[in-house]
Amino acid sequence: MSGASKEKDPFIASLGKIYAGYTGGFAVFVILIAILEQMGVPDRILGYLFVGLTIGVYAYIGIISRTQAVAEYYVAGRRVPAIYNGMATGSDWMSAASFIGMAGSLYALGYGGLAFILGWTGGYMLVAILLAPYLRKFGQYTVPDFLGARFGGNAARLIGVTVLITASFVYVVAQIVGVGIITQRFLDVSFGVAVFVGLAGILVCSMLGGMRAVTWTQVAQYIVLIIAYLIPAFLMSAKVTGVPLPQLMYGFALERIAELENGFRAAGMTPPPGVTGWHSAPFIGANGQFSIPAAINWFALVFCLMVGTASLPHILMRYFTTPSVKEARQSVAWSLFFIFLLYFTAPAYAAFAKVEIYQNIIGQPIASLPEWIKSWQIVSPYGVPWINIVDANRDGILQWSEFRIHPDVVVLATPEIAGLPYVIAGLVAAGGLAAALSTADGLLLALANALSHDVYYKMIDRNAPTARRLVISRVLLLVVALAAAWTAGNAGADILFLVAWAFSIAAAGLFAALVMGVWYKKTTNTAAILGMAIGYVATFGYMIHSEWFGLDFIQLFGSKDAIIAAARQVGNINQNFTSPELRAEAAAILANTAAVKDGALAWIGNIWGSPMTTDTIVLRNRVTGRMWGIGSISAGIFGVPISFLVIYVVSQFTTPPSQAMQDFIDDIRIPKGGVRLADKSEAVE
Amino acid sequence: MPLVESGGSPSNAEAPAVDKATAKAHWAKTSSLMLLVLGIWFFASFVVHIFAPSLNGIRILGFPFGFYMAAQGSLIIFVVALFWFGKRQNQIDEEFGVQED
Structure with a gap:
């Protein structure tokens, strides 16, 4: 070889x-x-x-x-x-x-x-x-x-x-x-x-x-x-x-x-x-204060991106x-x-880029902004200009909050920013x-x-x-x-925004089976198949449910207060983006708030208590759910451990791998020599 | 297609590349190297950043140290650790005579 x-x-x-x-x-x-x-x-x-x-x-x-x-x-x-x-x-x-x-x-x-x-x-x-x-x-x-x-x-x-x-x-x-x-x-x-x-x-x-x-x-x-x-x-x-x-x-x-x-x-x-x-x-x-949910989301994202990279x-x-x-x-x-x-x-x-913009752009009269800003005030595929100057208080001076630059422009515009x-x-x-x-x-x-x-x-x-x-x-x-x-x-x-999901999907579906396949000899076929399938379905299903069916999601996992808050959020979204059915459902909840009960699985949603409670936020003009306050970008944090757990537990109850399979694992663990394939039909021609 | 387990004993004439005892000792050493590097990974990825708010009190060349660790420090640890890991695993392979010929 x-x-x-x-x-x-x-x-x-x-x-x-x-x-x-x-x-x-x-x-x-x-x-x-x-x-x-x-x-x-x-x-x-x-x-x-x-x-x-x-x-x-x-x-x-x-x-x-x-x-x-x-x-x-x-x-x-x-x-x-x-x-x-x-x-x-x-x-x-x-x-x-x-x-x-x-x-x-x-x-x-x-x-x-x-x-x-x-x-x-x-x-x-x-x-x-x-x-x-x-x-x-x-x-x-x-x-x-x-x-x-x-x-x-x-x-x-x-x-x-x-x-x-x-x-x-x-x-x-x-x-x-x-x-x-x-x-x-x-x-x-x-x-x-x-x-x-x-x-x-x-x-x-x-x-x-x-x-x-x-x-x-x-x-x-x-x-x-x-x-x-x-x-x-x-x-x-x-x-x-x-x-x-x-x-x-x-x-x-x-x-x-x-x-x-x-x-x-x-x-x-x-x-x-x-x-x-x-x-x-x-x-x-x-508000600039230390926030536990912010820290948890940060670490969860680091974890999902790392494991996703490896999958x-x-x-x-x-x-x-x-x-x-x-x-x-x-x-x-x-x-x-x-x-x-x-x-x-x-x-x-x-x-x-931030120093240049904060130092030389903020506080300037809007009429005399540099040429490069004007060349980026064209409409992006996201529907708003790449650089959006919004003179909210109409004083003709650019305030901190009035300079809105799309993140994708920072690198592309750097040459112009630096002249x-x-x-x-x-x-x-x-x-x-x-x-x-x-x-x-x-x-x-x-x-x-x-x-x-x-x-x-x-x-x-x-x-x-x-x-x-x-x-x-x-x-x-x-x-x-x-x-x-x-x-x-x-x-x-x-x-x-779907790209970030790819990492959690790959991580939850593949990582545990690949790692256990090499490092845990007793991993059985049934266990790995179940582990991959459950990790994948749980993660992908959670993402879809929480992203597109946020109100439904919170009615299952959320407390009474979270459900009412979600219904209010529906009302605050521009009506072009919500369906009449969703608005009617939200209105029905708000019409009779006294009758609202905790979701059937609210005990899971609130198992950690405050501040890690299950809630909803408005993103991409949708009410999206967050299990334990963790954003759906980090959904792999649920799927990866589940997948490992399923593989380990099921492996204890199913027929252990054959001797031929164990030989195969021994072979891939050392660099020297060929691989004895357990199933000859898998051999490379 | 049949599952592997029902396939019976394989008809391979190939012998394993090394004897069982060597393979076992090699794998034990490989596993402990894996755990060590995994420990370095866990420390540089998570543990050190738990202290980011207090590390930010230290400033070097203008960098708040907590910010620096997430932006550069941990990355340098990753790169150095991986080159070291490659070298160390080769030594282990050669020690047990299981390197590629």
């Missing part, structure tokens, strides 16, 4: 040269664009050049990496060195949300947003120590493959595929929305057209060459996205502090933010909706491509390092595009592979010839991509 890696492969040996040349070429290209800009070439042409040329390069890599070999198509021939697989995982992982959205979330939430920074890095610890080396040793093609082989066949495989599709599909739709937003602004086309331009860019990378093409494109995309993220941050740091070391210098920006916030408060101002008034303060409520199949399958178990382990460390480079810069972005030339804005757009395209590619491949390899080949036609399997795989890739683009075009930005 590892013998092949010992032979000198001329392509692998020259990877360093190839990507160094590519990085140099990209630098020269950026400088050329800068020169063109000085010569007076219009911004629009520069935008086309940036988007066109980078997508062209990805397409070129995708086309030269085309393949007809199954192992190349599914796992890139298992010869991707640890460090390159680390880069590919980095760009596979960092999506439009990380690149465009994260610094903006930190701008809005301050310390609260750091849950994303921690959650989306710490999960790699779990990947490295609990899963990646063992899945690599197992040595098949997909995550459901492992579940099928370890837990006795198609039932486990099918549940794995179901969880994978649920989690990956919402995620890929969000990436396509991200691609659409960027191409729309920089190519100046309608959102619907932009989505299909982006789709073409995604497909050309993955369709011909599968995992092989996606791997080498993702390495190229990582290089573009990290350069595009770091350069503006360095320039911004130089502008604000005089030292171009953003990660070290933003401490002073944090100090300045605290002073400015105190000054605003002293002047009787309040922060704009959704933005914290205490940037560095942990676990605070709206997302498009990430786990990247470690199937390394030449050895040893390299799989090293590769996780490299992945985390490359992700770290972006993530430890994001809070600096947020802090510098940098347009070439930097184009660079940032190219980086955001690389981030969204690379993640979309990885996700589409995970989806198409699950359908073609696990459902079609393993469950429907075990005798399908290789050529037909690859054709089916490509057709399915196209079908899934079109379905995702159609959903993105129709649902638009409304679907973005």
Whole structure:
């Protein structure tokens, strides 16, 4: 298995040269664009050049990496060195949300947003120590493959595929929305057209060459996205502090933010909706005081994002491509390092942008705001302008609460905030595009592979010839991509909040079964199947119930007072967003409040007592329920322990795994030698 | 498709790569390394941040220390711990002769 890696492969040996040349070429290209800009070439042409040329390069890599070999198509021939697989995982992982959205979330939430920074890095610890080396040793093609082989066949495989599709599909739709937003602004086309331009860019990378093409494109995309993220941050740091070391210098920006916030408060101002008034303060409520529910939600989110990271199949399958178990382990460390480079810069972005805005924009006459603000006062797909200036008290002066910036704009507008030339804005757009395209590619491949390899080949036609399997795989890739683009075009930005759910869904459905499958030999087939199914149904069901049936939810789990409060909230929502039936139901509750009783399961909802009571809040124009005050984004906090518990308990009562299965587990636990498969029909051809 | 358990004894001629005692000792050592790194993970992910409100009283280069730990400190611990883990697990594999050939 590892013998092949010992032979000198001329392509692998020259990877360093190839990507160094590519990085140099990209630098020269950026400088050329800068020169063109000085010569007076219009911004629009520069935008086309940036988007066109980078997508062209990805397409070129995708086309030269085309393949007809199954192992190349599914796992890139298992010869991707640890460090390159680390880069590919980095760009596979960092999506439009990380690149465009994260610094903006930190701008809005301050310390609260750091849950994303921690959650989306710490999960790699779990990947490295609990899963990646063992899945690599197992040595098949997909995550459901492992579940099928370890837990006795198609039932486990099918549940794995179901969880994978649920989690990956919402995620890929969000990436396509991200691609659409960027191409729309920089190519100046309608959102619907932009989505299909982006789709073409995604497909050309993955369709011909599968995992092989996606791997080498993702390495190229990582290089573009990290350069595009770091350069503006360095320039911004130089502008604000005089030292171009953003990660070290933003401490002073944090100090300045605290002073400015105190000054605003002293002047009787309040922060704009959704933005914290205490940037560095942990676990605070709206009044700035320590709040236990805030702390619990923060830790729950960190937990769900970490466990979710370790369960997302498009990430786990990247470690199937390394030449050895040893390299799989090293590769996780490299992945985390490359992700770290972006993530430890994001809070600096947020802090510098905040200082610039608080210092130079707030308190100015609205008539004389800088030019860049005006260029962002265009309507976003969310229905409000990206930067919304609301002169609430009509005094012509911009107050703290009157400057409302959408989080997604913080990174995209940084070049303009810092007064940098347009070439930097184009660079940032190219980086955001690389981030969204690379993640979309990885996700589409995970989806198409699950359908073609696990459902079609393993469950429907075990005798399908290789050529037909690859054709089916490509057709399915196209079908899934079109379905995702159609959903993105129709649902638009409304679907973005669903991305956070993908983590909890994957965590609750897969994590316990994967970990127990390796680390607890006595895990039985029935136990794992039940554990996955219950974890998935409980989490996904809870999310849907609490999000779209909030009033119903609170009538089941809430106390009398919580039910009445929820009914009042229904009345406060704009009537365009509530159904007549819902309004009637709420009115009936309020008409006779004396008759309202605690919900049938209120004892569960209030098992911890105050302040962790089950309640509702209005989000996205809906009354949404919160079990024990925990937001639905962290629903995995319920599903993951349930899944572990079910697997452990059921394993005590069901037939223990056969000797053959125990041998199989012994084999995947050590790097040396092959894997003796308990079920010979699972063997790789 | 039959469940594995009903499949009877496998007809494989392959022998295990190492003897049972070595495999067991190797797994015991691997497990304790796993628990140690899991402990580091738990500390850097959760324990240290419980004290964030009081750590914020300390300021270094302008950073409130509690904020710094969540924004950078824990991340650096994760990266360093993972490279160390990779190295240490290799040593364990070589010690028991179960590394890839």
